[in-house]
Amino acid sequence: MDYETVSAGAFGASLRGIGLNLLTRDVRRMVTQLCTVFGMTAHRLSDDFAILRYGDQVFQVHSDATYASNPLLGLLPELPPRGAGLEIRLYDTDPDRAAEMAEENGFTVLQPPTDKPHGLRECYLLCADGYAWVPSRPL
Numbered sequence: 001m002d003y004e005t006v007s008a009g010a011f012g013a014s015l016r017g018i019g020l021n022l023l024t025r026d027v028r029r030m031v032t033q034l035c036t037v038f039g040m041t042a043h044r045l046s047d048d049f050a051i052l053r054y055g056d057q058v059f060q061v062h063s064d065a066t067y068a069s070n071p072l073l074g075l076l077p078e079l080p081p082r083g084a085g086l087e088i089r090l091y092d093t094d095p096d097r098a099a100e101m102a103e104e105n106g107f108t109v110l111q112p113p114t115d116k117p118h119g120l121r122e123c124y125l126l127c128a129d130g131y132a133w134v135p136s137r138p139l
Contacts (some may be wrong), residue, residue, distance in 0.1 A: 001014060003020075003043035003044060003051045003053070003058075003090075004043055004044060006075070007065060008090075009073065010053070012090055013123060016076055019059065019060060020059035020060070020061070020088070021059065021060045021061070021105055022060070022061050022129070022131060023054070023061075023064060023067060023082070023087055023129075024061055024062075024063060024064070025063070025064055025077065025129065025130045026063075026128075027045070027046065027047055027050055027060040027061050027062070027063050028045065028047065028125070029106070029128065030127065031045055031050045031052065031061060031109065031127075031128065033057060033105050033106050033127060033128075034133075035052075036101065036106065037098050037101045037105050037117060037125070037133075038054065038090055038098060038133070038135065039054075039093065039094050040052050040053060040054045043055045048062065048063045048066050049061065049062055049066060049067060054090060054092075055092055055120040060098065064076065064132075077110075078097075080094050082129050082130040082131070083127075083131030083132065084131040086108055086131055086132060087124075087132045087134050088131055088132065088133050088134065089122075089127050089134045089136060090133060090134065090135045090136065091120075091136055091137075092120060092137075093125040093135035093136070093137075093138055094135065095113040095121055095122050095135045096113045096121075096123075098123065098125065098133075099112055099113050099123045099135075100124070102123075102125045105128055106127065106129075107122070107125040108125070108126040109123065109124070109125060110124035110132065111123055111124040114117060115139055119139055120137065120138060120139065121136060121137050121138075121139055122134050122135065122136035122137075123135060133137060
């Protein structure tokens, strides 16, 4: 599928399994951070929307404005963090490299890279919208 030219209808109809859509006040800021720190690829980037690829996974980012008639918009907090309690785990990203780049790209390092008893080396990075991004690799 060509994510740069696919129609909204065709893209929506192609989605399967579990989907992830993140709401943000600033689509371009979030997409730049995710591409820079985690090596994601952005498609159809605009002020209101982007399709992001991480390996074989595809997800979406939407601006608040695109949710004007959506019932979820009324539940969003006025002030961050929005994503409290949500971990977005990136199993194919080096946590040491991501942590090195995180602060200079607008993330807060909640936990530096650490070897965990569940067999992963991981760190916790909080973006400006309050989502916890957890890059990790097997020990």
